Amino acid sequence: MTSLGIARDAEDDPVAARQSMEAAIKSAALPGKVAVQVAVIPDGSRPGMIETLLVQSVSGSEEFRCVERFFECATAAGVLLPEGPIIAKHQVQVFLATRRKAQMMPGIAAYDGVWPFDDPLFDAVSDFLKKL
Incomplete structure (x- = not known):
């Protein structure tokens, strides 16, 4: 595996959504060569979803x-x-x-x-x- 993408809805709190993804990535202990991309939907800064x-x-x-x-x-x-x-x-x-x-x-x-x-x-x- 060379890359991993994680996307999730912001729901009511885009900051908390990003933090939860970052915590999951950290706890997954991925190999150092895996490029990780994250997206908080709808735009990373507003509440919402797809x-x-x-x-x-x-x-x-x-x-x-x-x-x-x-x-x-x-x-x-x-x-x-x-x-x-x-x-x-x-x-x-x-x-x-x-x-x-x-x-x-x-x-x-x-x-x-x-x-x-x-x-x-x-x-x-x-x-x-x-x-x-």
Whole structure:
């Protein structure tokens, strides 16, 4: 093994996420010749997750307007939605419900070309993968 890449969601705390990866790398006692790359998603400095990037990449689309209206309606109806970065997971699922294929998961949606990976939002993730 010559390289190792570790990526994880920042969730609520990007600093803690990075620290947990660094601790895991240290405890793994990897051979000195292994190049290690880490990525805290969405961008290493903000709370969030891969779904945060996915939502941002489609937030200007017509379909996402429907997603926003859905959440406005649900909130008005008294639905208690999660707060903070985790809401992106729900937004992704509602967005995927606008696709023709049923019960599509975010990874399958990637294979089907749903996410615009050429968007600069994904540059840091792309750069991380290229370094491996």
